Amino acid sequence: MKNILLPTDFSENSWNAIKYAIRFFETSACNFHLLHVDRLSYMVAGDIPYTATENVIEEVYTKPAKMRLRKVLKQISKTFPEHKKHHFYTHTDYNFFIESIKNFVEEKEIDCIVMGTKGASGLNQYLIGTNTYDVIKKINCTLLAVPENADFNKIKEIALPTDFLSSFDSEILQFISQILKQFKASIRIVHINKAKSELNKDQEINKKIIEDYFVKQEHSFHFLTNKKIEEGIQCFIDSRDINMIFMVAKNLNYFQQILFHSNVEDLSYHLEIPFFVLHEKN
Numbered sequence: 001m002k003n004i005l006l007p008t009d010f011s012e013n014s015w016n017a018i019k020y021a022i023r024f025f026e027t028s029a030c031n032f033h034l035l036h037v038d039r040l041s042y043m044v045a046g047d048i049p050y051t052a053t054e055n056v057i058e059e060v061y062t063k064p065a066k067m068r069l070r071k072v073l074k075q076i077s078k079t080f081p082e083h084k085k086h087h088f089y090t091h092t093d094y095n096f097f098i099e100s101i102k103n104f105v106e107e108k109e110i111d112c113i114v115m116g117t118k119g120a121s122g123l124n125q126y127l128i129g130t131n132t133y134d135v136i137k138k139i140n141c142t143l144l145a146v147p148e149n150a151d152f153n154k155i156k157e158i159a160l161p162t163d164f165l166s167s168f169d170s171e172i173l174q175f176i177s178q179i180l181k182q183f184k185a186s187i188r189i190v191h192i193n194k195a196k197s198e199l200n201k202d203q204e205i206n207k208k209i210i211e212d213y214f215v216k217q218e219h220s221f222h223f224l225t226n227k228k229i230e231e232g233i234q235c236f237i238d239s240r241d242i243n244m245i246f247m248v249a250k251n252l253n254y255f256q257q258i259l260f261h262s263n264v265e266d267l268s269y270h271l272e273i274p275f276f277v278l279h280e281k282n
Helices: 012-024 054-077 097-107 131-139 170-183 200-213 229-237 251-257
Strands: 002-007 030-037 043-045 048-050 086-093 112-117 141-145 156-160 186-193 219-225 242-248 275-278
Touching: 002 012, 002 048, 002 097, 002 242, 012 030, 012 054, 012 141, 030 054, 030 097, 048 170, 054 086, 086 097, 112 186, 112 229, 131 141, 156 170, 170 186, 170 275, 186 229, 200 219, 219 229, 229 242, 242 251
Parallel strands: 002 030, 002 112, 030 086, 112 141, 156 186, 156 242, 186 219, 242 275
Antiparallel strands: 043 048, 141 275
């Protein structure tokens, strides 16, 4: 039984992520944990701040959040009446967002977090939100980030950007392999370098490990040269029918060039293509 955490702020963006998660895991027995996190604010009487009492917390925060979560459950039941393998649980918490997520990941033995990401507008905003960024950096759990315009369609091709500078552990390769089998999909391993150059010895070894692991599955390697990694990814996606991107968290320096920068004007993949961020187990 998989345990999936679905943080929600009741926005259309988070509802889209919930729908995507249910469809993505439709063949798996899952416990879905819907979590709404709200940071308690201080109330002020005159010039003196004080923390809300338990009764105030219950009336002002807990009851409204629980009512909205029940509405989400009804919406799920109406939209997906046939999903008998799925069980849904609702939770509210009043803490810093990352602390709440971390606690629930440990307490509920979460296998995957599914979060909605809202596309940035303007040149001074990042491709993904602060919460998603913090979860990737600070929580050791697989994360599926679902952009606001992503629709669940048949997954045919998955892109795996890598610089081949580090090897992937067997659990990560096994996870990717299971997804490929589930959807009968192909994986496209793409290496984008800022200047044309040959792989060094260690890179060749890491490439060979990936090649050997996926030898019985449809796969291919692609080598592109572009001064901007994110533009290379966009060109690659535009040239193929890519439905999902996989990234490995320990390769943060490489994939933060794809996700964590501000120039989003000419990029569309962050609005349409879900991406998995995979963590190695400690």
